[in-house]
Amino acid sequence: MDASAAAVLAGLVGLLVGALAVFAFRISETERLGLASLPEPELPPGVGEVLSVLRSAAVVLDTADGVVKASPAAYAFGLVRGHDIVHAELREMAAEARRFGLVRERELELARGPLGRARLVVHARVAPLGPEHVLVLVEDRTEARRVEEIRRDFVANVSHELKTPIGALHLLAEAVHDACDDPDAVQHFSERMQRESMRLSTLVQEIIDLSRLQVADATHPPEPCDVDEIIADAVDRCRLAAQAKRIEVVTGGDDGGVVFGDDNLLVTAVRNLIDNAIAYSPEMTRVGVAVRRVDGLVEVAVSDQGIGIPPAEQARIFERFYRVDPARSRATGGTGLGLSIVKHVAANHGGEVTVWSVEGEGSTFTLRLPDAVAQGEPPADTYVATDPSHVTTARPDHDGAHAEPRGAAL
Numbered sequence: 001m002d003a004s005a006a007a008v009l010a011g012l013v014g015l016l017v018g019a020l021a022v023f024a025f026r027i028s029e030t031e032r033l034g035l036a037s038l039p040e041p042e043l044p045p046g047v048g049e050v051l052s053v054l055r056s057a058a059v060v061l062d063t064a065d066g067v068v069k070a071s072p073a074a075y076a077f078g079l080v081r082g083h084d085i086v087h088a089e090l091r092e093m094a095a096e097a098r099r100f101g102l103v104r105e106r107e108l109e110l111a112r113g114p115l116g117r118a119r120l121v122v123h124a125r126v127a128p129l130g131p132e133h134v135l136v137l138v139e140d141r142t143e144a145r146r147v148e149e150i151r152r153d154f155v156a157n158v159s160h161e162l163k164t165p166i167g168a169l170h171l172l173a174e175a176v177h178d179a180c181d182d183p184d185a186v187q188h189f190s191e192r193m194q195r196e197s198m199r200l201s202t203l204v205q206e207i208i209d210l211s212r213l214q215v216a217d218a219t220h221p222p223e224p225c226d227v228d229e230i231i232a233d234a235v236d237r238c239r240l241a242a243q244a245k246r247i248e249v250v251t252g253g254d255d256g257g258v259v260f261g262d263d264n265l266l267v268t269a270v271r272n273l274i275d276n277a278i279a280y281s282p283e284m285t286r287v288g289v290a291v292r293r294v295d296g297l298v299e300v301a302v303s304d305q306g307i308g309i310p311p312a313e314q315a316r317i318f319e320r321f322y323r324v325d326p327a328r329s330r331a332t333g334g335t336g337l338g339l340s341i342v343k344h345v346a347a348n349h350g351g352e353v354t355v356w357s358v359e360g361e362g363s364t365f366t367l368r369l370p371d372a373v374a375q376g377e378p379p380a381d382t383y384v385a386t387d388p389s390h391v392t393t394a395r396p397d398h399d400g401a402h403a404e405p406r407g408a409a410l
Contacts, residue, residue, distance in 0.1 A: 057138040060129060063098070065091050068133060077120060078112060079138060087111070093126040094134045103127040107141070121145040165200040169193060203337070222349075224372055225266055227257030227298055231289055234270035238278060245283045249274065253291035257298040258372040261349040266369075269345040269353075270300060272338040273365045277304035281362075293371055297351075300367040308359035317355065318343040342367065 057074040059067055070080045079086055085094075093104045104126045112118040121142045129135040172193045179185035235249050242249050259266070270289070277287040285305040292299040309317060318339045339353075342365075346353045350370050357363035 057140070059085055059090075059136040059138075061085065061094050061134045061136065063132055065094060074138070077122075077138065077140065079110075079136075085136070090124060090126070090136055090138070093124060094136060097126040097128055098134055101128055162200070162203065165196045165203065168196045169200070172196065222260040223263070224258050225261055225263045227259060227291055227300065228255060230263065230266050230270055231291065231300065233267045234274055235289065237267075237271050238274045241275060241278050242287070245278060245281070247278055247281055247283065247285055247287055249278075249287045249289065251289045253301075254293045255291070256373075257291055257293055259298055259349065259369040260372045261369070265345045266349070269342045269367060270302070272342050273300075273302040273367065276338055276365070277302050277306065277363070280304065281306040293373075296371050297368050298371045300369075301364055302367075303362060303364040305362045308361055309355065309357040309363055310359055314355055314357060318353070339365075 056071075057077050057079055058071040059074050059080060060069045062068050065085060067080050067083045067085060074080045079090065085091055087108075087110050089106075089108050089110065093106060096102075097104045105124070107121070107123050110120045110122060112120045119142075120140065121144075123139045123141055125137045125139075127135050127137075172189050176186055176189045176193070179189065231251055235251060238249065274287060274289065281287060281304045287305075288301075288303040290301045290303070292301065342353050346367055346369070351368045354366045354368070355363060356366075
């Protein structure tokens with residue numbers, strides 16, 4: 001055998017010995033760690049296909065509570081990590097279903113993740129799936145719980161707010177009855193009754209308006225609404241309140257603005273802003289209403305020379321029934337719903353409402369809505385938005401974007 005053939009043969013032998021050594025090493029490591037490969041677990045026919053189309057989070061567990069298969073939603077909700085199901089509550093339900101062979105259902109509050117205290121409200125259903133597996137179905141009900149809590153709080157707040165004017169009317173009626181022989185007292189108490197009845201009527205109407213907005217009524221398509229006419233109508237409805245305090249309401253700015261939506265709701269929103277400005281302004285001052293068309297938006301800014309709003313309160317003034325000064329609000333007849341209605345009207349029309357305020361100087365509320373002229377044609381869908389939280393607190397821009405309507409109006 002010549003030298004070259006011997007070298008090739010030696011190389012092949014060396015390669016074979018190396019491969020055998022690597023194979024032997026892997027076998028020894030597998031045996032040492034107890035990680036011998038296991039066959040893929042078999043599930044009942046069709047289970048995999050069903051899990052892939054379920055909207056609920058679905059997990060299939062084996063007899064040792066190991067995850068055999070899980071839907072994408074299960075990973076998204078943080079129910080599964082690796083080959084383990086995270087929450088002890090679900091493992092306990094799986095053990096019960098396996099032990100008794102029965103379906104188990106429960107509503108649970110689970111940790112949303114390993115960090116923080118956020119909770120996930122779910123409805124869990126666990127059922128045996130053949131002799132070796134358990135199926136866990138989890139439906140997210142966090143949003144439903146939140147909506148239910150909002151509804152419950154709203155009913156409680158409405159009940160509380162209605163009790164005040166109703167109780168006052170009852171006491172005033174008794175006072176009128178007892179003072180039937182005193183014309184001056186009867187006149188005084190009857191005037192108080194008129195004010196309380198007006199407050200009650202306003203509160204009921206605003207509750208109806210807010211409820212209609214929150215239901216997201218999509219039965220009425222949006223229509224072109226003339227912003228000039230909306231402002232003129234809103235100012236006219238506030239004229240008596242302004243005259244009572246000798247407050248001048250001044251309008252100005254860009255003409256010809258058009259937005260798509262509900263004319264009545266937009267008038268209500270602007271009227272609420274003007275009413276709010278009048279209520280919290282001293283006598284013989286000015287309230288300005290200015291329109292500005294910029295960047296595809298129509299901005300309606302309502303400015304006053306009133307008491308202003310503390311910075312710490314500005315983020316909460318759009319909450320239902322929230323009042324910065326409850327005593328002053330009751331004296332002015334405020335219900336705590338006006339700004340909340342403005343917020344929902346803005347959101348339902350694809351816009352937002354912002355506030356700028358300095359204590360002792362006044363406030364400017366700016367309602368921003370998409371400009372219909374810039375859009376060219378009405379949207380195909382209704383104006384109802386999916387996120388009614390477009391409320392921000394902002395200072396005037398350096399270029400005067402917010403300050404200009406304030407100065408022009410006043």
